[in-house]
Amino acid sequence: MQTGQPNLIAMSGFIIFIVLSLVITWFAARRTRSTKDFYAAGGSVTALQNGLALAGDYMSAASFLGIAGLVALSGFDGLIYSIGFLVGWPVVVCLIAEPLRNLGRYTFSDVVAFRLRQTPVRVASAAGSLAVIAFYLIAQMVGAGNLIRLLFGLDYEIAVAIVGMVMLAYVLFGGMIATTWVQIVKAVLLLSGAFMLAMMVLARFSFNPLALFAAAAEQYGPAVLAPGRLVSDPVDAISLGLALMFGTAGLPHILMRFYTVPDGRTARVSVAYATAIIGGFYLLTFILGFGAMVLVGQDAIRGVDAGGNMAAPLLAEVVGGQAFLGFIAAVAFATILAVVAGLTLAGAAALSHDIYVNVFRHGHAPEKEQLLVARASTIVLALLSIGLGIVFKGQNVAYMVGLAFAIAASANFPALILSMFWKPFTTRGAQASILFGTVATLALIWMSPTIQIDLLKHTTAYFPYRNPGLFTIPLSFIIGIVVSLAAPEKSAVDGFARLEQQIHFGAPDEAA
Amino acid sequence: MNGADYIRDPGSGVRDPGPRSPDPGSRTPEPGPLSYDVVRMSDSASRLVTLSAARWRLSIILTATMTMIYVAFILLIAFNKELLGTLLVPGLSLGILLGVLVIVTAWALIMIYVRWTNANYDVAVADIRRAHREGR
Numbered sequence A: 001m002q003t004g005q006p007n008l009i010a011m012s013g014f015i016i017f018i019v020l021s022l023v024i025t026w027f028a029a030r031r032t033r034s035t036k037d038f039y040a041a042g043g044s045v046t047a048l049q050n051g052l053a054l055a056g057d058y059m060s061a062a063s064f065l066g067i068a069g070l071v072a073l074s075g076f077d078g079l080i081y082s083i084g085f086l087v088g089w090p091v092v093v094c095l096i097a098e099p100l101r102n103l104g105r106y107t108f109s110d111v112v113a114f115r116l117r118q119t120p121v122r123v124a125s126a127a128g129s130l131a132v133i134a135f136y137l138i139a140q141m142v143g144a145g146n147l148i149r150l151l152f153g154l155d156y157e158i159a160v161a162i163v164g165m166v167m168l169a170y171v172l173f174g175g176m177i178a179t180t181w182v183q184i185v186k187a188v189l190l191l192s193g194a195f196m197l198a199m200m201v202l203a204r205f206s207f208n209p210l211a212l213f214a215a216a217a218e219q220y221g222p223a224v225l226a227p228g229r230l231v232s233d234p235v236d237a238i239s240l241g242l243a244l245m246f247g248t249a250g251l252p253h254i255l256m257r258f259y260t261v262p263d264g265r266t267a268r269v270s271v272a273y274a275t276a277i278i279g280g281f282y283l284l285t286f287i288l289g290f291g292a293m294v295l296v297g298q299d300a301i302r303g304v305d306a307g308g309n310m311a312a313p314l315l316a317e318v319v320g321g322q323a324f325l326g327f328i329a330a331v332a333f334a335t336i337l338a339v340v341a342g343l344t345l346a347g348a349a350a351l352s353h354d355i356y357v358n359v360f361r362h363g364h365a366p367e368k369e370q371l372l373v374a375r376a377s378t379i380v381l382a383l384l385s386i387g388l389g390i391v392f393k394g395q396n397v398a399y400m401v402g403l404a405f406a407i408a409a410s411a412n413f414p415a416l417i418l419s420m421f422w423k424p425f426t427t428r429g430a431q432a433s434i435l436f437g438t439v440a441t442l443a444l445i446w447m448s449p450t451i452q453i454d455l456l457k458h459t460t461a462y463f464p465y466r467n468p469g470l471f472t473i474p475l476s477f478i479i480g481i482v483v484s485l486a487a488p489e490k491s492a493v494d495g496f497a498r499l500e501q502q503i504h505f506g507a508p509d510e511a512a
Numbered sequence B: 001m002n003g004a005d006y007i008r009d010p011g012s013g014v015r016d017p018g019p020r021s022p023d024p025g026s027r028t029p030e031p032g033p034l035s036y037d038v039v040r041m042s043d044s045a046s047r048l049v050t051l052s053a054a055r056w057r058l059s060i061i062l063t064a065t066m067t068m069i070y071v072a073f074i075l076l077i078a079f080n081k082e083l084l085g086t087l088l089v090p091g092l093s094l095g096i097l098l099g100v101l102v103i104v105t106a107w108a109l110i111m112i113y114v115r116w117t118n119a120n121y122d123v124a125v126a127d128i129r130r131a132h133r134e135g136r
Helices: A008-029 A035-043 A047-058 A061-074 A076-103 A118-152 A156-203 A209-220 A234-250 A252-257 A264-296 A298-304 A311-360 A367-391 A397-421 A427-447 A449-455 A469-486 A490-494 A496-505 B035-041 B044-079 B081-085 B094-134
Strands: B087-089
Touching (some): A008 A156, A008 A311, A047 A156, A047 A252, A047 A264, A047 A311, A061 A076, A061 A118, A061 A264, A061 A311, A061 A397, A076 A234, A076 A397, A076 A496, A076 B044, A118 A156, A118 A252, A118 A367, A118 A397, A118 A427, A156 A209, A156 A264, A156 A367, A234 A252, A234 A397, A234 A469, A234 B044, A252 A311, A264 A298, A264 A311, A264 B094, A298 A311, A311 A367, A397 A427, A397 A469, A427 A469, A490 A496, A496 B044, A496 B094, B044 B081, B044 B094, B081 B094
16 A cells, blocks of 8 residues: 555545535634624634634644654654643643733733833734744644645645635634634544554554564564654753743733633633643653554555655555544644634734734724724735745754743743743833843844754854744843833833732723 | 622712723722722721732632743753653653643642632622621
8 A cells, every 4th residue: 555645435434524614614604793792702702612723733744743753753752742732731720821821811911011011012922923934834734734745646736825815714714703613613523533543553453552662672673662863962952842831821812812711710710721732742752653664564655755744644544444533634734724823813812913904993893893903914824835845845843832831921921921020021021021031032043044054054053053032031131120120110100000910800890 | 700790889970881982081990889998998808808819829829830830841841852762661651751741730739729719709708798788
């Protein structure tokens, strides 16, 4: 049996799923009337629903395709991502989820701007959010482009454009309600798909994961079970670890999910559900990755995509045949589509809610106009992500998402924490911290071996490390603090009591 | 409990927390019976301070625990690859075992937080709200 060839069964399973999910979107679209519906699903999502949707938003192409590929190609090193993607969640639930729910309405900028001057803070944090979203989108596009190419035999570029268009339809007509439902459907499908795949792999090793790992060690040497080449430098390892840990708490599309639930308690409980789901899924990636390494083989995986992103679909074809490949490919595509929709929505919220309404319209714009701008922003983001997806062909998607986490951890996380917990924080401090975090992280990524050597084919890079977080996260904190202390802001200090009050009791007039 | 139980002085115009106009007047503390001043004067104020401190203490302890465990794991990856490569039984390296434990720990820490806040914090916040409403 030849793997990696387009085939009819896989294609039809795939198309059935896409049509089904568009039907869901259509039903949801009829319910999207206000901006609160569009951005926050009317604030009526339950804890379990939001837990599933959070998991759906979080388990992106990076989790399913990227990590499986990294584990298949470099063994234990890929697991560093699995583990790192999960350890951010205690930070989210302990420090971020409830205060965020109680302080803001649609975007995390609401929280940072709570007691500071609205316009400058919103512009800065929208810029930070958009940088995170751009890198996250690139990763999803690269994954989706490879998947469609594998399934349909289309060119990578055409595949990326198709994904961009379908996602545009989703967000444009459905908004947050459709996106939430797509996330839920996708989270359930992804979990069951990954579980079935893992079971089919384990069936060949008498349901003993250790036998699978031992087979991998026998075939590719015991080094695959130990840390090794992928994160070859200690500084890079720590840098990546910090970005993954604190990046989760700065991801705009994840933070936005806390506005879809009615109160702080629901927000908190939804994280517990989400973490259980995500943790379970990441344990499955251990089996999928090593399964692909042993059953598909590293050379075959690399032959289809240099980044290793097609390891899981190829594994599905080997253990379950073409129909199962179609199912897993559809699940992976739904995964990407749902995450892309969530990201685009967060980006549209940053552009229209933070920049357009607050900066150009001074906080007051008619609902109709806001929705129009949000939809126009969605189109711009879709076109941008198609373009970037084509440029970054051949990168591993888990690594790309790691970079998005680095930006989130450096640009958004310090400002969010300082604004909620540090009384002397000022507007200038917030601006400086967010803009420094965004620009410095982007600059270091540009100077890293990933861009300079892999992409531009230069022989050396200006900056020796692939992961900038170790440098940019502490510096963003320091800059925010120093700038705030240099020029105190009385109104920001005065607003702190109101902020503390609202962290515990929620917004006063929200019930109205 | 939802927003309807919020401590508020019906007469005071506490402003919308979200997109506000950049009007400077909205940021300076307004005179008059703003809900926050009322709470500060009442008995529930000290309870809120205690409660708030207890919750942040727990949050910070749990976050620090997670950070230390994870950073220790990363430091082992960075500086002692051989140790993590040690095979405990065929197929199971110390690194894989520790990795699974880190994932399980993250979830356990979240459950500690959620259980504590559901059982203590939410109840206390509701009490303060009720005391506040009845006390006036």
